Amino acid sequence: MTQTPLQPNYMKVFIQRDYTEGTSVQFQTRFPTELESRIDRVSFERTIKKVNEYFIEAEKGNCSTFCEGFCACFSAYLIYLFTETHYEKCLRKVSAYIAMQNELVYNPAGLNITDPVLRGLRVIEISIDRPLNRT
């Protein structure tokens, strides 16, 4: 139980949202200069692109998502009380993917990605030299 009175002084990089394709959740793949000595550009872009793909899948309107919407509407939205929506499933995939990437790629390089859901899907937060025992 060591309580740090102040925020430890490690750097954080925030990957901002990319709005060029509308308001769907997409993140910029531009490589932040702060990470240059830490990780190679390719693996960084691969991670972000993969995350973006998950979000495209989550917000894509196909037959199943429309059916889900119709069912919810006809049940007076009571169905949402019991079932997990398509979007939520995709968000879980994102969380799982980021956890995996952290473990394989980022944590060894002294980086840690925070799940974007925890930041309201506004940013992807990458902490540099963050103590790993903190969650």
Place this chain on the structure above:
Amino acid sequence: MAMKMAPRHRSMRKWQLFPGRNKFYCNGYLITAPNSSIFYLTVVLITGTSGLFFAFDCPFLAERITLGIPIIGGILYTFTMCALLRTSFSDPGIIPRASQDEAAYIEKQIEVPNALNSPTYRPPPRTKEVLVRGQTVKLKYCFTCKIFRPPRASHCSLCDNCVDRFDHHCPWVGNCVGRRNYRFFYMFIVSLAFLAVFVFACALTHLVLLQTETRDILDVIRMSPFSVVVSAICFLSVWSVIGLAGFHTYLTSSDQTTNEDIKGSFSSKGGQSSTNPYSRGNICLNCFYILCGPLQPSLIDRRGIVTEEYRQQMQTDDKINGMPTPPMVVQPIGGNANNDPSKVYNHINVEIPPSTSDNHMQGLYRQRSYDNLQNDKSSSSVSHLVENELPLASVVVPSTSTIDKRIRVSQSSIRDAQMPRDLNEIVSEDEHRKSMTGSYNNLLVADQPVKVNEEKTSQDVSQNVYSNIPPTSPSVPIILKNAAADHVYSNIDETIKAANGYMSDNLDLDLDDPLLTSSFIKKKEKINNNSNNHQNIYNTSSTDSSQPVNKSILPSVSSSSSTTGTQITSIELKNVLNVAIQKSNHAPVEEKPSNVPATLRQNTMIDTALDLDSLDGSSIGNNSQVGLVSNKTAIV
């Protein structure tokens, strides 16, 4: 110590630390807006009317016509109520505020380029332009949430949150309507329209059937009085509900929000047309996506367990919010004083744009939208920064209401108080138009030497346009000369308090004072050509409070929408005005009842109408200019 703290932390949920004003029920499962009294009215209206219908009309109709009528009615009612409750108690799409680190990161990014060109320090620009499908969209920085609002998001000042794809804050459902609950809201409106039509038709059928049997209308009314009541309620409400349903159908099919529609974001502006970049280009596709598309889960994770880190970020945020002079660069420009409610109410009164307080809800809404910017009270065009935050309550408000006289008083006083602000705004815009870009023109007023304002003011006054502000314009420069520090209005406050000792208790209102008290100064100085005009302004406010309001011009005011904030506002303003009226009555100059109050009032109304049409920050300034110019022609 740590052992004791630990279990409390573990049981703490995030909604308990939520920074907005929303209320939570059922341990965070339900979220709703802070003031939900009108929501209860909605529930009572719908349930009461339907209850009367089921109790008195349905048995008769089921027996005479078909059993289907109560069944259909029941289904419609259930659906409507489900949609209503769903709209009210779900997260509208609140965008969580930035953590401290993120806010600091954004600060750093904004600050760097600006620190370079600093002989005179300038606050960093608070807008960011992004390209959305080939169209430039301006993202505004939200001082409360410390983020650049995503496109289509807007800050709801009632709930004090940024809401994604903000449509409007609907008092009738007691919540914001945004990205996550727009579909519920739409289904509520549509099903309510069906329900109202259905119930109306059935109740009417009931009456007609009875009438064919008894052949006497009085007998019919005596036999089933509740059918008459039900059909009357339905007849009155069905029009607004159908209109609203149609309006939202149009919006949905073109993928716009009420906010954007009212602001005219996608209409052709100044010859340069801009199409909606968010639309999918196909009516059906738009409807599908909005009403049945994937639903984003709530982002605020209100039932999540509070971790130590989360608490740390939140608490440091709170600390910063509460501090009088916070260390960040943002603070001098737009503040974080919204944690201090007593302070809020003092400034609220004067920061309402002149023509927007048409009804209680709207007035309240506007007021709150300036909370986070009130530190900037010396620069008048706060409206530039918050032009996203439109009061849309009136769109949903059916016109079943009476008008509260107090609003009229506060309106006129607010209008009066606005005049020096407009003047100052115009001056400062002139001053900075060349050197500044975008929305933050006027933020610099406080940084400028007062002399500049003074000179400009007197110049402009000598020109024709603004010379219709006799109470203020000659006297403002006088006061400004006395002002030592750079905070214009608060200095006036102090100076006048010291010099005249007027209204020492009521003088909390920063911007009411220059007008009211400066006019007293003028009386003391006995400049008689202007004093008639003072009288007229006082006449306006006093006659307004006693005259019935022209309903055909003014938008409707909800009778039951009185909220504490507005009450305080109007009461405070009333106090000031009462004093003002008393003083003017004691003044040596004789009051001449004339036509000028009427013309002023008319201008007020024209202003109101104009302002609803064009809610751009810039056009708000223009409107007040229009009002001033026409005032001038009327007075002179």
